[in-house]
Amino acid sequence: xxxxxxxxxxxxxxxxxxxxxxxxxxxxxxxxxxxxxxxxxxxxxxxxxxxxxxxxxxxxxxxxxxxxxxxxxxxxxxxxxxxxxxxxxxxxxxxxxxxxxxxxxxxxxxxxxxx
Numbered sequence: 001x002x003x004x005x006x007x008x009x010x011x012x013x014x015x016x017x018x019x020x021x022x023x024x025x026x027x028x029x030x031x032x033x034x035x036x037x038x039x040x041x042x043x044x045x046x047x048x049x050x051x052x053x054x055x056x057x058x059x060x061x062x063x064x065x066x067x068x069x070x071x072x073x074x075x076x077x078x079x080x081x082x083x084x085x086x087x088x089x090x091x092x093x094x095x096x097x098x099x100x101x102x103x104x105x106x107x108x109x110x111x112x113x114x115x
Contacts, residue, residue: 026050035064 009028022042024030030044038056048058 033061034058035061 022032024032024044024047027044027046030046032042032044034043034045034048035041036043036047036056036058042061043058048054048056
């Protein structure tokens with residue numbers, strides 16, 4: 001389905017997109033500011049009043065964004081904790097490699113000096 005819009009509407013949408021704002025497809029002048037938890041969609045306050053979403057559960061978009069940011073931070077901490085033993089193992093392996101190289105060199109010198 002195609003929707004015709006005026007040039008000024010297109011410019012308004014472009015300006016809003018540049019500013020990080022998005023508008024509702026049904027209520028074109030309303031900014032998307034709520035998250036419908038039931039539908040898992042962004043909606044405007046006008047959508048909350050019509051039958052499509054009337055009895056659904058909503059959260060403010062800013063609250064949902066904050067929750068997701070916190071979830072990402074929690075995951076980042078888990079990943080950091082999981083990678084720490086790996087980093088320590090890599091360091092230990094590298095040190096062991098250096099020691100083996102030094103032992104190889106000293107053994108080579110000892111063997112060649114015996115003649």
